[in-house]
Amino acid sequence: xxxxxxxxxxxxxxxxxxxxxxxxxxxxxxxxxxxxxxxxxxxxxxxxxxxxxxxxxxxxxxxxxxxxxxxxxxxxxxxxxxxxxxxxxxxxxxxxxxxxxxxxxxxxxxxxxxxxx
Amino acid sequence: xxxxxxxxxxxxxxxxxxxxxxxxxxxxxxxxxxxxxxxxxxxxxxxxxxxxxxxxxxxxxxxxxxxxxxxxxxxxxxxxxxxxxxxxxxxxxxxxxxxxxxxxxxxxx
Numbered sequence: 001x002x003x004x005x006x007x008x009x010x011x012x013x014x015x016x017x018x019x020x021x022x023x024x025x026x027x028x029x030x031x032x033x034x035x036x037x038x039x040x041x042x043x044x045x046x047x048x049x050x051x052x053x054x055x056x057x058x059x060x061x062x063x064x065x066x067x068x069x070x071x072x073x074x075x076x077x078x079x080x081x082x083x084x085x086x087x088x089x090x091x092x093x094x095x096x097x098x099x100x101x102x103x104x105x106x107x108x109x110x111x112x113x114x115x116x117x
Numbered sequence: 118x119x120x121x122x123x124x125x126x127x128x129x130x131x132x133x134x135x136x137x138x139x140x141x142x143x144x145x146x147x148x149x150x151x152x153x154x155x156x157x158x159x160x161x162x163x164x165x166x167x168x169x170x171x172x173x174x175x176x177x178x179x180x181x182x183x184x185x186x187x188x189x190x191x192x193x194x195x196x197x198x199x200x201x202x203x204x205x206x207x208x209x210x211x212x213x214x215x216x217x218x219x220x221x222x223x224x225x226x
Binding site for chain 1: 150151156159162166167172173198204206217
């Protein structure tokens, strides 16, 4: 059974940093692109970043470029999102998802990031 | 950026009836369109990809159609578990610039 479990969310002050993790199991992690998608409270879905199987290609939505870094450790079946210079508008539930034909076919349950003083 | 616009924002339908949800792209995305279902407190669930192909395990009452800029998700006979928010997502561009619609909330009438 495919499972994705996010962790690392919490309350952080504006300008602060946070590192999210996503533990994958039930499939060959190294064979799939992976992505992060976020959802602000009461709002819709927003793609944040994607990473290729071997980590050699990474793509981001414009307004996180230079602040967020997606990475992965295939030996640990783990996906990460390093978030720096956080802003109030980054407050959201962050989901990791397995990419399949550029869609997300499996999703974690999400981890809440709250940016507030 | 390709903007996805869904209509209506809210759709009220009785169980057993048909629901038709629309999604429009600001420019052609060919058939690079997916639909997701999201229930409160849950992660999204992939329903349709390639505009019309059902994902694994998705019941046949869900169908997708369209290409280019106009797309439709049809639920042929609504079950109680189908009342949720539905999102479309385009994945045309490369490098990736995936964008979602704002969602349609399907309510019980």
